[in-house]
Amino acid sequence: MGTPRASWLNTTHDWSGTVDLDHLEHIRRDAAVFAPGGVPQLILEVVAYAADEAEAGHGGRCHITLCPDGSVAVADNGRGTDTRLDELGHIVKKPVMATRDLRFFDNPDAPRLPDTHLRRGMSVVAALSTWLVHTNRRLDGSWTQRYERGVPTTGLRPLADVRTTGTTVHFLPDEPLRTAGNASFDDLARLTQSWPHLSVAVDDRRST
DSSP: OOOOGGGSOOSSSOTTOSOOHHHHHHHHHTHHHHOTTHHHHHHHHHHHHHHHHHHTTSOOEEEEEEOTTSOEEEEEOSSOSOEEEOTTSOEEEOOTTTSOOTTTTTOTTOOBOTTSSBOOOHHHHHHTEEEEEEEEEETTEEEEEEEETTEEOSOOEEOOOOSOOEEEEEEEEOHHHHHHOOOOHHHHHHHGGGOTTOEEEEEEOTTO
């Protein structure tokens, strides 16, 4: 057994709940406010978490894949998203996709992403994506989970242990965002150079 969830310290997200439907709907109602940079901003929101890990001395590599169907996969070699065992023996993953980032979302002084827009958190990516698959590999186990418009549609599905750690976030931005303008290889390569501790590779498969 683990420890009571109520005793867990909230740092980046609130462990007391797994989904905040009002928060997700708030983002979806004001997509132009929360993702004014469109698809590139969503990508940078994800890469920013890999940069956090790298700056803390974990990992340091990130791979962005621009897929033919308009989806994007961002993979890093950090520690993976925090996952814990509660007092009932249930596995609980930090609710990074479906609740607000306590540091950034409502903070007018939040740091800016390399595209100059305010960092809001991973929930913006999940809420503004038709679907998102979060694959999480940690030393104590690996899982994958699917979301649709920010709401989980599966539980944590265990994966085979490959003795590596890291996170892959594969998402399909909503059609209005993709129509407004997609990410270019050159822009992503330039913008991601802003994180000195992170080495980023971009693989554009859209023309193949």
